[in-house]
Amino acid sequence: MATGRTHRPATRSRGIPEATVARLPLYLRALTGLSERSVPTVSSEELAAAAGVNSAKLRKDFSYLGSYGTRGVGYDVEYLVYQISRELGLTQDWPVVIVGIGNLGAALANYGGFASRGFRVAALIDADPAMAGKLVAGIPVQHSDELEKIISDNGVSIGVIATPAGAAQPVCDRLVAAGVTSILNFAPTVLTVPDGVDVRKVDLSIELQILAFHEQRKAGEEAAAEAAHPAAAHRGDSTEQGPDGDVPAVMPA
Ligand SMILES: NC(=O)c1ccc[n+]([C@@H]2O[C@H](COP(=O)([O-])OP(=O)(O)OC[C@H]3O[C@@H](n4cnc5c(N)ncnc54)[C@H](O)[C@@H]3O)[C@@H](O)[C@H]2O)c1
DSSP: OOOOOOSSOSBOTTSOBHHHHHHHHHHHHHHHHHHHTTOOEEOHHHHHHHHTSOHHHHHHHHHHTTOOOBTTTBEEHHHHHHHHHHHTTTTSOEEEEEEOOSHHHHHHHHOTHHHHTTEEEEEEEESOGGGTTOEETTEEEEEGGGHHHHHHHHTOOEEEEOSOHHHHHHHHHHHHHHTOOEEEEOSSSOOOOOTTOEEEEOOHHHHHHHHHHHHHHHHHHHHHHHHHOHHHHHHTOOOOOOOOTTSOSSOOO
8 A cells, every 4th residue: 555755865875765665565565476476586577567667667676786687587586585675674573563443453453464574563552541451463452651661661663553633643752752763654644753753654545535536537538538539439449548557556645
């Protein structure tokens, strides 16, 4: 799912552009699928198609990793999985706390995909005293009074906010003061954070609004084609092209 911007300069200290960093998880997801099917090597074209990225862009991205593949053979799938995982910091375990254990927080806690990618849900935190001690995904919910202690005890640097919008900034401030330096925000509000703290925002309603825009445009194009060539439009003879593989249908926020 697409997310909002990370509050970071355009390039990272090791010289990998932020846009490349944003594509690495797409490559990793495609490569993991190949690895699970025991595919040993993959060409840049095949991998680019599987990741939904232009192949020239993929080769450029991989050059930042020092990975150039072998002519006629392609890229070694397992090695590339390792290289990208290492670059993304996924070869180590990241304890994560989720704050706000309502519908969304509980769904996130139950999502098995975090642990398999190196993100261990270390604690669940909620402000509702009635929630304290309840087990969600086998983890006891702890009261938000304990937030600072939980962060410190678990060495947490990544926090997920799934509270109502009004609570998100105060929760964010407490997480940051306690030592959290990366935040994934699901609440529909813009968070203010100090330098050195990364925020990624996930908003499914924004994604749907962008799809609605494309739907509306497609409907407008069909209506225009119909008006210009009524018979051709009915036969499906339109020469209109689909979106180029290089242009994402859903643009990052
Ligand atoms: N990003 C998305 O795509 C997306 C999708 C669905 C929901 N949301 C947002 O996620 C948030 C949660 O949605 P939900 O449906 O789970 O709501 P919910 O009401 O079911 O759950 C919110 C939880 O946050 C807790 N909470 C409130 N204030 C808190 C605080 N200061 N500290 C800790 N916990 C606190 C509440 O006790 C409650 O358990 C909302 O902001 C909603 O708009 C975002």
